[in-house]
Amino acid sequence: MTVGELRQARTWSSTIPVALALLIGVSVVQWLPKLPPHGVLVILAACACALAWRVPCTRWLVVLIFGFAWAAWRGSAAMDARLPKAWEGEDFQAIGHVVGLAQIKAGTTSVQFRIEHVARDGQALPWQGLARISWYDKPTSEPEPCSRWHVLLRLRRPRGTVDPGGADGERSALARGISAVGYVRDDASNTRLSTSAWCLDRWRGSLAEGIQARVHDPHDAALLRAFTVGDTRGLDAQDWDVARANGISHLIAISGFHVGVAAIFGVWLCYGLYALWPSLALRCPRGQAQALAALSCAFIYAGLAGFGMPTVRTVLMIAAMALARCLRRTAGSGHILAIALIAMLLVDPLAVLEAGFWLSFIGVAFLILCMDAKGRGIRAFLHELTVGQIVMTISLLPLTLWFFGEASLVGAFSNLVAVPFVSFVIVPCALFGMLLLIVCPPLATPPLRVAEWLTHAQWWLLEQTAAWPGTHWFLPTVKPWALVLAMLGAVWLFMPRGVPLRVLGALLFLPLSWPVRQPPDIGAFQAWILDVGQGLSVIVRTHDHVLVYDAGARYPSDYDLGSAVVVPSLHALGMDRLDVLMISHADNDHAGGAPVVAAAFPAARRYAGEPARMPSPMKQFPMEQCVAGQHWNWDGVNFRVLSPSAGAQDATANDHSCVLLVEGRAGRLLLTGDIGMDTEPRVAMAVGPGPRPVLQVPHHGSNGSSGTGFIAAVEPELAIVSAGWRNRFGHPRPEVMARYAAARVPVFNTAVAGAVQIDFPATAPAYVAARWRVLARRYWREE
Template sequence: MHVLRDILKPCAKALSAMPFALSLLFGVTAVQCLDVLPSLDALLPLALVAALTAWRCPRARSLCWMVLAFVYCVVRAGAVMQQRLPRRLERQDFDVVGVVEGLPQVRSDADRFVLRVEQARFDGKPFPLHGRLRLAWYRAPKAAARPCLRWRLRVRLRRPRGFMDPGAFDGERQALLERIAAVGYVRKQGPNRSAGRRAFCIDGVRARMARAINHALDGGKGARLLRALGVGDKRGLREGDWRIARADGVSHLLAISGFHIGVAALLGALLIQGIWRLWPSLGKRWPRPAAAALAAVLVASVYACLAGLGLPTLRALLMIAVLAAARVSRRSVHPLQALSLALSAVLLFDPLSVLSAGFWLSFAAVALLLAVLDRRRVSGLRGWLRGTGQAQLLMTVALLPVTAWFFGQGAPWGLLANLFAIPVVSMAVVPLTLAGMALQPISATAAGVLWRIAGWIMRKTWAVLAVMAKWPGAHWYLPAVSGFALLLACIGALWLFAPRGIPGRWLGLLLWFPLLWPRLPPLAPGAFRATVLDVGQGLAVIVRTRHHLLVYDTGARYPSGFNFGDAAVLPAIRASGAGPADRIVISHGDNDHAGGARAVAKAFPDARRLSGEPKRMPVPMPPCHAGQHWSWDGVRMRVLSPPAHLRPLLHGNDLSCVLLIRGRGGRLLLTGDITRRMEPGVARQVGSGPPLILVVPHHGSNTSSSAAFIDALRPRLAVVSAGWLNRFGHPRPKVLARYRRAGVPVLDTATAGAVSIRFPVAAAPRVIARWRRNHSAYWRE
């Protein structure tokens, strides 16, 4: 009891604001668990009852605040969803006037930017379209997509819709966070012209500062990293940079975090301290502590705005403002009190922020540091090393559950990497970068000197981090985390880092087992599981047996650099907890099937490869031909097409590798893009056997799926891999009608998301997951 009393005593002052903040947090978070937002007709009377109860019954206030927070979040979320483009108007043209926001991406294929809509017209009449549009402008005029420019554009729009795959990025959740009402592209035929520019906007300042840094360092890695640190400009960062950051657990250094804002505030306070020491008479007019506090807030605010005012920066800025206000008013505020007030302010300002990883990582990190770290001060180098080591150990271990939940990976070497990188970045790179930004309007030459020094230091630091990223076990991926495993691991982390005096702290490690070593559903010999991924207008399939893994096709790659190998195939494999791929089969050379092959082959260099068109592959692959076969764990795999003797006479889609996978209880036929010409030969080789599941040829095109082919196979289920509202109209209505007449049910990844099918030993195949239905949420289409 004495131990608990000593622990809670320093936090007693923080408890006054904490109940309100936690009630807001629980109420807002509860909304994010809903599949459908409830009607306001039922919620508004509930809110009125909660408000009256809170007024009349103080003991029930925490519960009432939770209810009010729930209703408030439903109202805000409903308003954002209402701003989205109506479904009936998808793929229609609109004339809009708006201002370019943020820092646009200018690439060789297109300019990509966000447009804040000011006016909109549809079919010549005003239309109530509000919010932000995420647009691509192909072959845009030079310097068209610049911040603060106002444009009059004709755009074709659709609702934001992401890809639903295991372990993949949730694009629809991100669209909700960013208030994206629609996505689309600028039409060439429209009256696209400039309509002036906004008089002042902070994004224009950010863009000019980014160009100045880039010019001073002549581009290159140093410029890319300093732009990210200085103004939150991550456009120049490459996938390799992010891979190093993730492996070393230093991504927070590239995304301006609360830590950087704290450094900026400290620099502002130290500047005022120095001025007041030089001119002590200033203290008679304005006390030095109050002036330093206000300077800290001012510098931190300017830097936060230049950084784009993300959630971590906003949290840090609010905490600094609370502490500064207490300093000016000569009142004592416990750091937990400041954190609670900042949490309340963020939730009231944007209750949907709880959907972002930055929210949880930012607030959880500070809360853990304040609640757990030993407050006994030890002076000198020993004290600094002790405090830094404790903080990094806490961040690396205690935040692993949250990191695994959002990103599916951890950084085993993150402790050492952060112990090395954080002092260098905080004591040298960030101060030099900020000083250069302050000097740039006065002297570009002086600013350039500081930036070059900072760039040199950052390049050397990054070189060390690149070496650490290659250490064994640096890339540690975890299977998909369940909510129960996350809860147990969080409790285990709190128990493990509990203050001294609480017995059995090491037992907290036991609660980590469900997170680190989850029990994966076993597959018996002769059984297998297949997942047809949602990769838009393309194809990617993962097949897992008891001890082996096959990848069949990898989706597309786009000129922007985005590819489904990195975005869908690899995350799905890691989320499943399966081992590395043993074989990669690319049906043929079309981009929508082979685009992600390079990324998958790089991730699994020891995997054997096959392709129907080896000469068109981005990586070396031997040709496939009918008759090739192998067996894994009682599951037989056989290539049915193309016939070896016909390869010289075939081309394009008809060279697709057709693969038949046969387990004891079911079969799966992967057809690529074969046409009717190849279907009779494939059907003859399929023959009779256990129930068959068919992946529909060529995404449901009219060139395939003849009635004779369907009648010969008589599949139990057909799965189409096609893009939502794709320009080809796949799957074609005539093709769907053929399957319907044959009594074959059809699943489309465009509407179902990824489709997972289990092929057991002693039963017929069955669908075990339709990712869009099984993981529904109110923000998903």
């Protein structure tokens, strides 16, 4: 080996450790509850430079420190870019342009809006940023991509619910650069100013419309739009459920395979040009030209797909490979992946906040680990399509459970069929049709129709396998140490041949697959007042039983708190069975999510304060009337229904609420729904003597409830309000909070505290309360 080759090998060998050190430094920042001040970051960067100069052998530590400082600085800058807190809830005259494709659902049109100028009361304000805004009435004209608008906005900082197992909306907003959320106020000045003559997102939208117009079946058209241009607007919750059940969500969101197909098209196109005009080789070597053609086609297609994480990762890998080819260097797959990782972290260190980053890079890393030694050619290709799917399913299982709380045990089989068929049959056919849409639209219909038939057949098969056992495998929240052990086990399991006792790597999956569960003791119980915005949902668990009281709201946009918060929280807390579902009354903010919860646990017994008024989907899940006097005992814990009385003719629907008292050996919990002051005296009398209860504040803290006499009679030790952040009702009302303060009752508000967890042990102390915004504190979650 020559000196140059040795130097080149040494350079490539240092790439992977540098990438790992940078990744560790960036990732550590995301666990911080608070970011360090800028001065500390400057000192860290200076120390790293001094260390690199004085002690060259510590370069990996230097890279790690640099990654930490870089990620912290970018995170701090992103938090500072958010809408100032003092401006929340105010109206602004804003001028900006639409980014991406509009999400149009029943009664709501949502877009990402890049605000260029903002004013309040006619005075310009020094703020710009990306906002997610919605029209709740039909806009004067459709907000097309890149169109500029003048609108009256009411804005606030991004804020999401914080629950066990729930999605983290604030983290997603930070990762995507969203600095504000809000809605368009009805105003005569709302108008579209102009529309850009050319725009990549508009091109995406027109291609999606062209596919929709040429494909007969709307559902098949929606799938083809997702496969080709990453437009998932036509897919509903059932489609995503089928995708998750089969472990093929990555295909719907456009995988790296699709970008690879576009790159191969670029290589073939270049090969054809050189075959027609051989003299081109005199001006530019064919190898370098093919590399650049592959990169160009991959980049263009990634743009059409919306630059999702898997597509960006693939483009970066192709760019690294093209660079090595143009420089006449050789590089292994691992080094190319490392270069792509370094580039991604340098450009956007906050990308590590998204699940797609980890699933994409780690999945490819495992494929490289297991496939690099398999040679080249068709045999290696087939090996990757078959054994590779098993490798991906097992190796990504820990991360899938960590991010989503569920995994598919049939994913390996589904991917074995779907990946090659979608990536090498459906997608090329659809892309050919899309190419014809651009150059000759009349000729696009036949290939798109063929792609429609193929897609219909593929989706029918996926719907059948989605009904197999093991398609939805739920586990409690994965502990960090169990995740690390399982990932080490996957690495050990798929190490090259010759590594001893590789099968023992499977043992490191045991803490992940069989987590330790700690149910309450006999006579004790636990409760979680979930953070469901302007609504209510409570989980109560005894040693062997579980009850859900209310299930949050369901909105016209199809956002359902039952599926987004309640069911994931049950699974995250290790509850795979529900014994009783009780819906206090039929208002949407209490009953809207009930159909999803009932469908997830059909064997549960169901009670309601207003069975006849329940949402129409609940007709297949009949509800029993809850009546004062009903009672039962689970594991030494008593449950008593205190209201409504049999035959009572309450004036309002709120007063029909089921009121439930849960009594353990050392503590009590009183769930009141939305009862008002007319019903409170009867409930207070029925509570009876015993330990001071923890009280769910009636009707979210409205002024028509929580009377002074009720508070004095019940004497709660702690009161918990379930309300939405900056809700339009002003709940909890200041006068209500003043009544609790006068009685010296501490109050937690889920809008501020997130989900509230209360442990009632079998012996003193009476209860222990914890707020999830404090338990799971991160720098992007605001209190």
